[in-house]
Amino acid sequence: MPKPTKAELNKYKKLLQSHLASLRGDVGSMRDEALRASEQDSSVDHLADQGTDNYDQSFLLGLIENEEETIQMIEESLDRIDGDGEQPYGMCLFCADDPSMCRRKQQKGKKHDPWIPKERLEYIPWARNCVESQAGLEQDREIA
Numbered sequence: 001m002p003k004p005t006k007a008e009l010n011k012y013k014k015l016l017q018s019h020l021a022s023l024r025g026d027v028g029s030m031r032d033e034a035l036r037a038s039e040q041d042s043s044v045d046h047l048a049d050q051g052t053d054n055y056d057q058s059f060l061l062g063l064i065e066n067e068e069e070t071i072q073m074i075e076e077s078l079d080r081i082d083g084d085g086e087q088p089y090g091m092c093l094f095c096a097d098d099p100s101m102c103r104r105k106q107q108k109g110k111k112h113d114p115w116i117p118k119e120r121l122e123y124i125p126w127a128r129n130c131v132e133s134q135a136g137l138e139q140d141r142e143i144a
């Protein structure tokens with residue numbers, strides 16, 4: 001897998017920016033909703049409904065947390081595209097660090113290729129590792 005070209009980097013950058021914009025919008029409106037739910041809880045005295053309100057709120061807060069994590073990964077990817085990260089964008093952080101962890105077929109006598117396949121980057125442009133490294137890591141965790 002060759003290193004991404006300038007044109008490809010621009011494409012991923014646009015993808016990342018549009019994901020970021022929609023996630024930020026989502027998190028903003030979910031936070032408003034969670035806030036509204038907690039305000040209602042304290043002002044209105046209806047014990048029967050309180051259980052479900054609390055449930056909704058923690059569910060929303062969980063979603064917000066997940067989305068905030070994705071937002072962070074997107075911001076980090078954008079930094080890497082701009083050359084501000086430790087590794088260039090599109091490189092698998094695990095393969096770059098320890099190619100022996102990767103389950104991707106390695107060509108004999110050749111240096112292991114650390115670039116994440118394009119199909120994966122198009123699907124998850126904030127990916128920091130290749131699928132095969134992820135599989136290797138999970139397998140190790142199961143053994144341990």
Ligand SMILES: [Zn+2]
Nearest residue numbers: 092095130133
């Ligand atoms: Zn990898």
